[in-house]
Amino acid sequence: MGGKNLPIEGKGTGSAILGLRLPPGLTPLDGMLFNSLEFLIFLPIVLCVYFLLPHRGQNRFLLAASCFFYAMWDWRFLFPLLTSTCIDYFCAIRMDASWARNEPNAARKWYLQLSLVTNLGLLGFFKYYNFFQDNFRLLAESAGWHVSPWTLQIILPVGISFYTFQALSYTIDVYRGHLHVTNRFSDFLLCVLYFPHLVAGPIQRANNLLSQVMNPRQVTRQHWVDGMHLICWGFFKKVYVADNLSPLVDRTFGQTAVAGFPAWMAVYAFAVQIYCDFSGYTDIARGVAKLMGFEFVLNFNLPYWATNPQEFWTRWHISLSTWLRDYLYISLGGNRGTAGRTYRNLMLTMIIGGFWHGAAWNFILWGFYHGALLVSHRLASPFLDRLFSWPGAWGEGLSRAVRVAVMFHLTCYGWLLFRATSLEQVIGMTRSLADPLGGYDPDLAWRLAPFVLPLLAVQWVQYLSGRLDFLSFRWLPAEARVVCYSVFAYFVIFRGGVPQSFIYFQF
């Protein structure tokens, strides 16, 4: 069990200093992270060429650039991607034709099944084969049978979990009649391969992205202002906050026994790290797409300000949670049956969502934990609503603050399950958390403060103002904006931690 044992998608780390992941000398590039020197060279070139071309040329060029971007990880990874994309395109065309002929659902079902089997088959093989094989071996050995299963050294294609879900959304939407197909294969291919979202999302539904690919895009000054703001803020979260917290988290989770106070600090730090790492990546992806006139869906909306588990999942990894809701939870029956069936559907959806994150038991446990939170919240919500309905504006504010704090701590415990390297560690750290002042060391809290407090301050303003784009500083004169962005640049360039891969690249 444990994320540590996960096969990391892609490969290579390279030498890494001061916020930039560097190529060792001028050796061939190995993967193109957003926080790498390679990407900082790649992006301006792509943008320059992009704006010189007409719409169709832009699409063809972006397709070529996306293939290059993906091939930088490993060109062999292109084959499973292209295979599944071809089959999805073919299936969608046939399903659309079937809709046009008003044929019964059964005629389309076969093509949907073909698409599902192909996509989930590839995902299952690359991501879960070794997990099932290892567990089968353990189970057989515990029953006294000796088995020598077929061991494969499988390299997980980077981003397979993301592009599989993206491609599936297309075929399912066409099957349901929610979407008309495109007859241009290159448009669909670009939809799946478009480099900003390819390796770690946000998961773009075809119904959002396809029309943007097919129609000419208008890029305004506002796109650039918003895009640059997202990129700056994304880099700040990833390079300054997440990468600086990473050593502290790794150190604590690398120990066999941890006292209560350091355990709390590590869990808090990981909660902030994983949020900044993933939402930072998403912000950069959204920002880069904006520079080219694309609009990606919002993926994070101040998740730690949620007051209950249901609200949390409308704020955290929104593109995944809505995907799971629309294509899994509703397919399972959603809340259309009895209360018992609804709870079962919720649990199944969350467990599968947890398993999507990685082939390890701790992700299943994490999914189970969040499913249990959702079910418990549904059961207890009448009681909780009464409990927290405090009179007056102050009472309402205080009640909200208490609920946010409780939900944040419940989420943090979930992150412990997510990050732990063994079941023993989960049990040991859970015991330690019960004694929050054990091993009290104020220095530890002070070490977290420079990374957590700026984030908290910004989010506080975003939360109160309800404006996530607060940091675009549109309300400031241009000179003041230059100063603000310079401050961001300082923290990213000169105070960034030792660069780490994006955590969600492993999913």
Added chain:
Amino acid sequence: MARLSTWIRFATWPLLALAALEICARVDDSVTYGASPWRNYNHNSLWVHDQLGQRGRPHGQYLKWKLNGGGFRSPEPDPALWHVGVTGASETFGVFESEGQEWPRHLERELNAPGGGVRIAVDNLAWPGLLVSTTRRHLPAMLAYTKPRVMVIYSSPTAYLFRDVAPEEQKTVHLPAADGVQLRIQARVETVIKRVMPERMQNWLRIRQVAKAEAAQKEVFDRVPERIITLYADDLRGIIDDLRAAGVEPVLVTHATLFGKHVEDDVREWLTLWRRGFPMLRENGFLDMENRANDAMRRVAAERGVALADVAARMPVGRQYFADFVHFTDRGAAEMARIVAERVACLRGGTAACLAQPAPGKGK
């Protein structure tokens, strides 16, 4: 006119950005290191110059380097403890190691390992570029401040290349000019550029710098002249005598490098980097100089009956132990301390008893 004012407005943006970055750097130094945001902040904060030459500034601080009241990179000496002094150059002072990971600190931890008996404090009495001859000048002040029972000498022969040229001139760290306003952001930008620049390009630039510096030399050696090695050996004899006269037992430590006995191709570029500081000696002369200086030290140790830790022979080589040609990584510093500790620990039983023991690792 409107067009001109727009251009003027745009032109102020880089200046505003520079000012913002500089203020950030100053606030950052102030918050992180307690540096004054108003004064220049550089290596000068660590040093003073008096009639003896350069020495550590009492309570000086610059970035991770913090000096005690005596101007040494150590905690304040506790008179209740048994003190071991360690002297040498930048390898001992500590350059690339994380704070508290320089080898004298590791040595203290090694010597105080469980079952070690009396508590021992290790005083780091080194600073960059310190020669054995210069150490002798500062010795009375060092001994008076820390009162050590044992003094470990880990000296670098390289700086003797400068001593030969101008005997009274000591090669010290390059200090930026103290006067005038210095932009703190400049050093940061240079560091980032250096780190972002591919290794091959950096090496090409170094080769050019070395060629330029070589052209400015009066004499360039293929091999260090014997007189420099003799000078080095004489200084070692001198410091041994000085220490013994003060009742302090010396321990000599041979000098280790990234390269070990041979220069492998994958680390050859580090030799160029080393040479950049000493352009009067060609690359192939460095290892020869190290070997001869270490042999001279072994001879002096045998001749004077001094305990010797032969780190040069026992230290593992490679980039995991050395951050550059001679400076240690955290792991290298720990390894170095482990080897030295074996020799220092045995001195507790008396010098004669210690010398009677075979040197650890000998014959391997």
